[in-house]
Amino acid sequence: MSADEKAAAVGETPQTDVEVAASHNGPVDTSVPKTWKYRQIRLGPWTLPWYASPQTQLLIVAFVCFLCPGMFNALTGVGGGGQLDHRAADDANMALYSCFAVIGFFAGTFTNVIGVKLALSFGGFGYSVYAASFLCYSHTANYGFTVFAGTLLGVCAALLWTAQGAIMMSYPNEDSKGRFISWFWMIFNLGAVIGSLIPLGQNIHVTEKKTVSDGTYVAFMVLMILGAGLAWTLVDAKNVIRSDGSRVILMKNPTWRTELFGLWETFQTDPYIIFMFPLFFASNWFYTYQFNDVNGTKYNLRTTSLNNTLYWTMQIVGAWVFGYALDMKAFSRPTRARASWIALFTLTMAIWGGGYAFQTTYTRDNVGKLYDWKDDGYVGTMFLYMFYGFYDAAWQTCAYWYMGSLTNNGRKLANFAGFYKGIQSAGAAIVWRLDRLKIPYMNLFASCWALLAGSLVIALPLILLKIKDHVTVEEDIKFSDETVEEVAPRGSVDEEVVKKAP
Structure with missing residues (x-):
């Protein structure tokens, strides 16, 4: 006799899937x-999050980025898009x-109007065309x-990264944003690690400078299309429900007019975000120097490929260390923010000093001997390049966490993510041009x-x-047309709060 039949025999109401999950994982909202x-699957003692949960949706987004920008990073990391002449890659990146x-x-x-699913899918399409262009160029x-x-x-990338940033910062609860950022960054950079193994495996015996093979470009194209x-397996943000019953704060009926006005409103309600703009600007500036002027200049092809793999591997380590440290409950959120700033500043002085x-x-005029991984002196430069990767993950993780600490409103965080990626890209465009002009290293x-x-x-x-330490629901919904009752955890909404809410 099944559990439901036994319950019926003694006059009890059979348990729903969600109630069964609650007995395994603690309190779970039963009003979903x-x-x-929202159906949960049990694997032995574990209960998996439902499909429209923040965890599952983050996992999907992470694998979209694993396959698209992850492979793009692997291709870019070998220097010049895998070409001996960096001119085409420099101009394409500008x-x-x-x-x-x-x-x-x-x-x-755009993302608030068209939705995260379309934004991510369209973004992925652009990456595959980019890889195809280098195959054609060869x-x-x-x-x-x-x-x-x-x-x-x-x-394409502007839409993909804005949708990704909004999901990563607005879907989790406040006390798990560091871990969500960490999980995303580790999975995303695992794509770059695996992608960088492709040219490493195909060129492991190539000890001179050489263009990467056609097979490398084809592999990148296929993975990016996948x-x-x-991205089409995602659910709409309005359907995402956390385990406590709370929902993502959005506009219920976004239009081009409301979202363009919302962009201006962001500056009115959060003018202090401007203090982050230089940090946004600097966040991709160093890639050109590291990829083209260090890895793409001082090493032969197989060693460049090895460095690339190690760089992205250390990104995984850096994201794990900083993501979990930023969620340490033993310290208040302001204390964690200040400690992370001190850690970033210390790393800036130490790593860039090396x-x-x-x-x-x-110099650009006298590169000298190209390093092979068998050469004396290579190991020291290898560790420097590895720590460049660790540092990048630490920087990006902290930047996203700082933004996510300012609000939980998905609409506002989409704008923050857009500011971040737009300003970041302005810096990248300038530095790619400087490299193209052959500015001294x-x-x-x-x-x-x-x-x-x-x-x-x-x-x-x-x-x-x-x-x-905390941003209240009442504060977060001021930037949307939703109410406290619609987005707060079920059973935790005080009637007087609802009455007073906008």
């Missing part, structure tokens, strides 16, 4: 819809980030197609170090004054 999206900067600033508006030297692909990707398709010592050994290095340290100092007032 009884559809497949076009990419210039377009990204413009579209990204307004991408929160055979036809079609410079125009490569630059066009970079421009198209600027539009990522674009995977980078200065390495940069003094070569030491000058580019100095600009990285100065921007990173200076932007941390400028962001300090926001970190000290605006990050609080």
Whole structure:
């Protein structure tokens, strides 16, 4: 006799799936819809989150980025898009980030109107075209197609990264945002690790500088197309329900007019976000120097591929360390914010100080001997490059966590993510152009170090004054047309609070 039949025999009401889950995982809201999206699966002692939960949706988004920007990072990390001549890659990336900067600033508006599913899928399509352009360039030297692909990707990536940022920062509860960012960044960069193993495996015996093989580009294209398709398995943000019954704060009926006005409202309600703009600007500035002027310049092809793999592996480590540290419940959120700032500033001085010592050994006019992984002296430079990867993950994790600490409103966080990616891309477009103009390597290095340290100092007032232990639901819904009763955890809404809420 089944459990339900036994219950019926003694006059009891059979348990629902959600009530059964509560007996395994503690309190779970029992007012969620009884559809497949909210059905939980038990595996022995474990109960998996329902499909429309923040955890499952984050996992899907992470694998979309694993397959699309993760593979893009692997391709970019070998320097010059895998080409010996970096001119086409430099110009494609200038076009990419210039377009990204413009579209990204307004991408929160677009994402709020069209939804995260379409934004992510369209974004993935652009990455596959970009990889295809380099395959074409290997055979036809079609410079125009490569630059066009970079421009198209600027539009696509702006939407993908804004949707991703909004999901990552607005779906989790306040006390788990660091872990959500960490999980995303680790899965996403696992894509770059696996992607970088492709050129490493295919070129493991190549000890000179050489263009990567056609098979490498084809593999990237296929994986990116799969990522674009995977985005369609997401649910709409309005259907996401947390385990306590609370929902993501959005506009119920967004229009182009409301979301364009919402972009302006963001500056009115949160003008202090401007203190983060230099930190946003610096957050991708150093990629050009690291990928083109260190890894793409001082090493032969197989060693460049190995460095690339190690760089993205250390991204996983950095995201895990900082993501979990930022959620430590033993300390208040303001204390964690200040400690993370101190850690970032210390790492900036230590890692980039080591980078200065390495940069003094070569110039653009005199690169000197190319390193192979068997050479004496390589190991020290390898660890420097690994710590560059660790540092990037720490920086990005903290930047997202700072933004997520300011609000839980999905609509506002989409705009924050758009500001972040747009301003970040403006910086990237400038530095790709500087590299294209063959600015001395030491000058580019100095600009990285100065921007990173200076932007941390400028962001300090926001970190000290605006990050609080908790942002109330009443405060969060001021930027939407929803009510406390519609988004708060079920059974936790005080009637007097509802009456007073906007």
